[in-house]
Amino acid sequence: MCRFLLIVAASFGVSTLTVPVAQAQDLTIANAASIARGGQIYDKWWKVLGNPEPTETHAAYPADSAKDGSATWRCKECHGWDYIGPNGRYSSGSHFTGITGIEGMAGGDTAAITAAIRGGSHGFTSDMIDDAAMADLALFVSQGQYDITAYVTDGASTGDPVVGEAAYATICAGCHGDDGMKIKEMPPMGELSGNPQEMIHKIINGQPTESMPAMRIFGPQLAADITAYVATLPQ
Numbered sequence: 001m002c003r004f005l006l007i008v009a010a011s012f013g014v015s016t017l018t019v020p021v022a023q024a025q026d027l028t029i030a031n032a033a034s035i036a037r038g039g040q041i042y043d044k045w046w047k048v049l050g051n052p053e054p055t056e057t058h059a060a061y062p063a064d065s066a067k068d069g070s071a072t073w074r075c076k077e078c079h080g081w082d083y084i085g086p087n088g089r090y091s092s093g094s095h096f097t098g099i100t101g102i103e104g105m106a107g108g109d110t111a112a113i114t115a116a117i118r119g120g121s122h123g124f125t126s127d128m129i130d131d132a133a134m135a136d137l138a139l140f141v142s143q144g145q146y147d148i149t150a151y152v153t154d155g156a157s158t159g160d161p162v163v164g165e166a167a168y169a170t171i172c173a174g175c176h177g178d179d180g181m182k183i184k185e186m187p188p189m190g191e192l193s194g195n196p197q198e199m200i201h202k203i204i205n206g207q208p209t210e211s212m213p214a215m216r217i218f219g220p221q222l223a224a225d226i227t228a229y230v231a232t233l234p235q
């Protein structure tokens with residue numbers, strides 16, 4: 001929408017100096033850093049915030065599901081890397097809980113989202129997630145979601161690996177190596193591409209407490225393209 005308006009404006013000779021102002025009106029661009037931080041909090045809040053890792057199993061985590069302990073306190077564990085809970089990757093297997101996704105809150109009021117996360121069976125106190133972090137997290141839930149079905153089909157990215165190769169070589173390879181094996185503390189990148197939903201989330205929001213950039217401003221299509229290329233790397 002903004003780009004279309006700018007093209008129209010440019011054709012009438014209006015100065016291109018209006019670009020930053022027009023972009024700032026786009027909530028997701030103006031708040032990209034906050035939303036990306038929210039995405040990392042969704043991934044593993046206690047690591048991002050430097051708070052104690054929970055030891056008990058979360059009270060809302062189903063007794064007959066497979067996980068226990070701190071894993072059950074991660075937003076992603078109950079709601080999915082793809083945000084659609086039982087309708088997505090966690091529809092079966094060791095991460096299945098049957099708990100609803102958060103897609104119903106996409107575009108939602110951040111005060112209502114905050115109330116949902118603080119209250120009810122959730123019980124995320126301000127000692128766990130402080131108010132500033134909660135603002136980022138609620139903005140992520142409201143403005144940071146994308147429709148994963150547009151980028152992943154049958155467990156694989158539908159992105160363009162040719163575009164992805166160029167992006168990987170110029171953005172990722174310096175840290176991760178051309179073959180995706182340079183960082184020894186993590187599995188080979190090619191192996192991680194088996195979970196494209198997680199890969200796309202991490203490319204867009206970054207990795208908690210690591211130097212890895214958040215690519216949110218470039219959008220989910222480029223993240224899907226990179227993920228499609230990464231699937232060709234050695235496992």
Ligand code: HEC
Pocket residue numbers: 042045058059060061062072073074075076077078079099100101102103104105113116117120121122124137141
């Ligand atoms: C142990 C499982 C569990 C964890 C962890 C969890 N949730 Fe939930 N969440 C639920 C359940 C269950 C619901 C369904 C509503 C209810 O019963 O409270 C829910 C509902 C929601 C909703 C409302 C969805 C809707 O459409 O009404 C949002 C938003 C949400 N969670 C966000 C989060 C965020 C953000 C985190 C991480 C801080 C989180 N949840 C962690 C279990 C969990």
Ligand code: HEC
Pocket residue numbers: 168171172173174175176183185186187192199202203207210211212213215226230
């Ligand atoms: C500035 C360096 C840097 C850049 C650039 C970077 N990363 Fe990372 N990335 C890291 C570090 C450090 C980690 C954490 C590794 C670990 O687990 O110890 C990481 C972690 C990851 C993980 C999660 C690994 C896991 O164990 O779950 C993925 C996926 C990933 N990077 C993909 C990418 C992709 C794709 C790109 C390019 C878009 C990229 N990274 C760019 C440094 C970087």
